Amino acid sequence: MSFVTQKVIDLPSSGIRKFFDVAAEMKDVVSLGVGEPDFFTPWNVREEAIFSLEHRRTAYTSNAGLPALREAVCDYMQERYSLKYSPSEQVVITVGVSEAIDIALRAIIEPGDEILVAEPCYVSYRACVMLAGGVPITVPTYAEHQFRVQAKDIEERITPRTKAIMLCYPNNPTGAIMERADLEKICEVLKKHEILVISDEVYAELTYAQDEHVSIASLPDMYERTLVLNGFSKAYAMTGWRLGFACGPKDLIAAMIKIHQYVIMCAPTTAQLGGVEALKNGKSNVEKMRSEYDVRRRFMVDSFRKLGIKCFEPLGAFYLFPYIGQYGLSSEEFCNRLLMEQRLAVVPGTAFGECGEGFVRCSYAYSLEELKKALERLARFLGE
Amino acid sequence: MDLKILNQLEHNAKLTTEEIAVFTGEDGGAVAEAIARLENEGVIRGYHTLINWEKTDKEYITAIIEIKVTPARGQGFDRIAERIYRFDEVKALYLMSGGYDLSIIVEGKSIKDISYFVTDKLAPLESVLSTATHFVLKKYKERGEIMTGNKPDDERMIVSP
Numbered sequence: 001m002s003f004v005t006q007k008v009i010d011l012p013s014s015g016i017r018k019f020f021d022v023a024a025e026m027k028d029v030v031s032l033g034v035g036e037p038d039f040f041t042p043w044n045v046r047e048e049a050i051f052s053l054e055h056r057r058t059a060y061t062s063n064a065g066l067p068a069l070r071e072a073v074c075d076y077m078q079e080r081y082s083l084k085y086s087p088s089e090q091v092v093i094t095v096g097v098s099e100a101i102d103i104a105l106r107a108i109i110e111p112g113d114e115i116l117v118a119e120p121c122y123v124s125y126r127a128c129v130m131l132a133g134g135v136p137i138t139v140p141t142y143a144e145h146q147f148r149v150q151a152k153d154i155e156e157r158i159t160p161r162t163k164a165i166m167l168c169y170p171n172n173p174t175g176a177i178m179e180r181a182d183l184e185k186i187c188e189v190l191k192k193h194e195i196l197v198i199s200d201e202v203y204a205e206l207t208y209a210q211d212e213h214v215s216i217a218s219l220p221d222m223y224e225r226t227l228v229l230n231g232f233s234k235a236y237a238m239t240g241w242r243l244g245f246a247c248g249p250k251d252l253i254a255a256m257i258k259i260h261q262y263v264i265m266c267a268p269t270t271a272q273l274g275g276v277e278a279l280k281n282g283k284s285n286v287e288k289m290r291s292e293y294d295v296r297r298r299f300m301v302d303s304f305r306k307l308g309i310k311c312f313e314p315l316g317a318f319y320l321f322p323y324i325g326q327y328g329l330s331s332e333e334f335c336n337r338l339l340m341e342q343r344l345a346v347v348p349g350t351a352f353g354e355c356g357e358g359f360v361r362c363s364y365a366y367s368l369e370e371l372k373k374a375l376e377r378l379a380r381f382l383g384e
Numbered sequence: 385m386d387l388k389i390l391n392q393l394e395h396n397a398k399l400t401t402e403e404i405a406v407f408t409g410e411d412g413g414a415v416a417e418a419i420a421r422l423e424n425e426g427v428i429r430g431y432h433t434l435i436n437w438e439k440t441d442k443e444y445i446t447a448i449i450e451i452k453v454t455p456a457r458g459q460g461f462d463r464i465a466e467r468i469y470r471f472d473e474v475k476a477l478y479l480m481s482g483g484y485d486l487s488i489i490v491e492g493k494s495i496k497d498i499s500y501f502v503t504d505k506l507a508p509l510e511s512v513l514s515t516a517t518h519f520v521l522k523k524y525k526e527r528g529e530i531m532t533g534n535k536p537d538d539e540r541m542i543v544s545p
Binding site for chain 1: 391392403406407408409536538540541542543544545
């Protein structure tokens with residue numbers, strides 16, 4: 001007897017999960033497999049959270065989130081991207097960006113609506129679309145474009161059922177970014193249609209290009225049709241706090257808050273208070289971590305090239321997405337053999353979409369010593 | 385580029401020129417030149433190792449001494465500062481704002497060593513009005529590094545999305 005719906009049974013389980021189960025059982029594994037910072041949450045943030053607990057700030061907050069945090073979020077959006085959002089009507093504080101993705105999709109999808117998903121991308125996008133009753137439509141991105149999504153590839157897939165497009169730049173798993181000129185090109189296409197842009201910008205602060213990250217919402221005529229998602233996990237090393245936010249059009253935010261209030265009530269209060277401190281006094285911490293990632297990024301790109309592995313230079317997040325097709329193995333085979341033979345864990349590109357075939361994701365959210373250890377194992381593997 | 389190089393070297397003096405070039409995205413030759421220049425100009429004053437002596441058998445003690453002095457006409461504090469920093473025992477010397485004038489960090493083998501330095505060398509100096517010696521009991525953090533306990537484990541899952 002099973003009570004589980006066919007929809008959930010049909011949902012593919014995350015490719016990363018399978019891989020994790022194998023790796024977790026093994027000893028002496030060196031990993032480049034994590035999608036979270038190796039830094040600890042800055043002490044001032046942790047200290048603020050401790051202080052809040054000592055002072056019994058343990059009640060629910062309003063559904064939309066602490067007013068102080070919503071204001072801090074709006075200040076950040078204004079200062080960083082010149083985007084003006086009303087703290088009372090255009091922001092919702094969520095349990096990580098993950099929840100924001102879920103409630104956004106549930107707020108907009110009518111059964112059968114098509115959602116374009118630029119891939120490779122974070123593992124939850126497709127699943128959340130399906131759970132909300134939508135149909136995910138892949139928009140592949142390619143190494144020859146540095147994994148920047150192309151206007152043509154979007155346009156070809158737009159139908160009368162297309163409701164939204166999901167973008168994640170800087171990108172997990174590729175480390176790709178979209179610069180202003182790239183965004184302008186896709187906006188031209190998107191503006192011709194009534195399509196919502198769901199822009200997951202959780203890696204925004206981890207951009208290593210000359211220019212800072214550009215939010216697609218800040219381009220002409222995009223504000224009304226863009227929902228910006230961001231969070232504290234990557235910029236402030238706060239993954240376990242589960243704290244994110246969404247900024248966008250009033251009616252959409254109101255709809256999201258309606259769902260959020262029933263299923264979540266409010267994001268954890270302690271985390272929200274930590275988030276206020278992070279946004280108000282965390283800039284120097286972000287800068288410090290960013291420059292440390294940048295050092296590792298250069299080191300990894302250089303080391304991969306010396307090993308003869310083809311890899312475009314990623315300018316965002318903390319991932320490299322090297323091409324391993326030349327070794328005659330599929331992504332999954334490559335990762336399995338690397339794990340079994342050298343006890344080095346990297347993630348198959350296919351975990352993030354079919355167009356990730358031929359690639360693997362290597363995270364550099366590790367100390368230089370760890371990275372060197374990993375590179376030694378990789379070199380040994382390729383040598384054999 | 386200078387600042388980028390210095391930031392790298394400040395945290396790890398063992399880096400090779402090539403490593404610094406990779407880490408900063410600069411050309412190797414240019415990095416080597418810049419380092420040589422920074423050394424010549426005295427911007428780089430030395431390459432040291434941060435050691436937790438408490439984990440070794442070495443007998444030593446550190447004191448921080450507050451000193452009140454009379455500045456010399458025409459030379460301010462420089463003259464007396466120079467008299468003091470020339471002693472090998474003095475590891476650091478700062479001119480301070482606030483309740484006293486000079487702060488020095490002194491290292492010796494024993495309390496006796498440091499007492500001798502204060503009573504025989506420091507206090508008798510003509511322009512020294514008074515001294516207050518504070519012995520260091522435990523070093524928790526030095527030059528940005530936490531000196532107690534072990535490196536925390538990486539508690540992250542091996543693989544995560």
